[in-house]
Amino acid sequence: MKSPYEVLGVAKTASAAQIKKAYRKLAKELHPDQTGNDPAKAERFKEVAAAYDLLGDTEKRAKFDAGILDAQGNERAPEPPFGARGGPWGARPGAHPGAHPGTQGFDFSGNFDDLGDIFAQAFRAGQGQGFGGFGGARGGAGPRPMRGEDLQFHIEVSFLEALLGAKKTLGLPEIGRLEVTIPAGIAEGQVLRLAGKGAPGANGGAAGDAYLRVSVAPDARFAREGDDVVMDLPISIDEAVLGATIEAEIPGGRVRLKVPPMSSSGRMLRLRGKGVPRKGGAGDLRVRLKIVLPETGDAGLTEAIKTWRAAQSYDPRAQ
Numbered sequence: 001m002k003s004p005y006e007v008l009g010v011a012k013t014a015s016a017a018q019i020k021k022a023y024r025k026l027a028k029e030l031h032p033d034q035t036g037n038d039p040a041k042a043e044r045f046k047e048v049a050a051a052y053d054l055l056g057d058t059e060k061r062a063k064f065d066a067g068i069l070d071a072q073g074n075e076r077a078p079e080p081p082f083g084a085r086g087g088p089w090g091a092r093p094g095a096h097p098g099a100h101p102g103t104q105g106f107d108f109s110g111n112f113d114d115l116g117d118i119f120a121q122a123f124r125a126g127q128g129q130g131f132g133g134f135g136g137a138r139g140g141a142g143p144r145p146m147r148g149e150d151l152q153f154h155i156e157v158s159f160l161e162a163l164l165g166a167k168k169t170l171g172l173p174e175i176g177r178l179e180v181t182i183p184a185g186i187a188e189g190q191v192l193r194l195a196g197k198g199a200p201g202a203n204g205g206a207a208g209d210a211y212l213r214v215s216v217a218p219d220a221r222f223a224r225e226g227d228d229v230v231m232d233l234p235i236s237i238d239e240a241v242l243g244a245t246i247e248a249e250i251p252g253g254r255v256r257l258k259v260p261p262m263s264s265s266g267r268m269l270r271l272r273g274k275g276v277p278r279k280g281g282a283g284d285l286r287v288r289l290k291i292v293l294p295e296t297g298d299a300g301l302t303e304a305i306k307t308w309r310a311a312q313s314y315d316p317r318a319q
Helices: 004-008 016-030 039-055 058-065 112-129 159-164 237-242 299-311
Strands: 151-157 166-172 176-182 191-194 210-216 222-225 228-235 244-250 253-259 268-271 285-291
Touching: 004 016, 004 039, 016 039, 039 058, 151 166, 159 166, 159 210, 159 222, 176 191, 176 210, 228 244, 237 244, 237 285, 244 285, 253 268
Parallel strands: 151 210, 228 285
Antiparallel strands: 166 176, 191 210, 222 228, 244 253, 268 285
């Protein structure tokens, strides 16, 4: 049987980080979602998971390296101390009569410095059989199920995807292609939890979770202010002076907006309930009017303004 180091393809001197990296790489390659119904790869995946269960646990790895556990994670039978044969305490025929039945008495004829080895060996045996027959942990139990690691990622969505919600297919390291639902109204920095989409578990353990931290890309047309969405709407000078009904594109569609007569640049129109979705409703859409003059000169407009100015004493800075 291969040692767990050979299964993961790492040296015995490998660090915990190197072992984890090797496991993740193999788990990704051999995961049933990637390999389908290939029996050989499924068996290899189980071997990799069992090897990581042993080497990924500091205490188990130390016991394996010391020869206490075998490659399957089971405790090895202890060697009898001083060549004695019998139970974990080295009992042999001719043990002291009258010894307590729970202690399985034995003869000791050796250097007292060796007592530490005897008790260490008895302790290892006791882990599987119980000390002196009093019972203990079951020997030969298989590796315990181990939950997979949680994984964290950063993803970027567009402004409209964050505002209106969307379904996106993402390619994520260690997971592969994954369809994710972006909830409407999600904000910059919020985290999505995908239960069971993290690293696979070992020995029948549950998979971990995946956490996606969301970044929202800026949009040239719209901005978010709390639960409101703000946008600029260009209008002509005649629309500003005379008023108009204008068709405008807003997040999620088009609407007709009424521009009141004598509207200045910066005036805000409010569309209630057209902003960021939230529990129990939505914020508002605030439309900021912006008067835009023709880029090329217009003689008629120029003359009309001159005539108007000559007849008026209006000074906006005096207001």
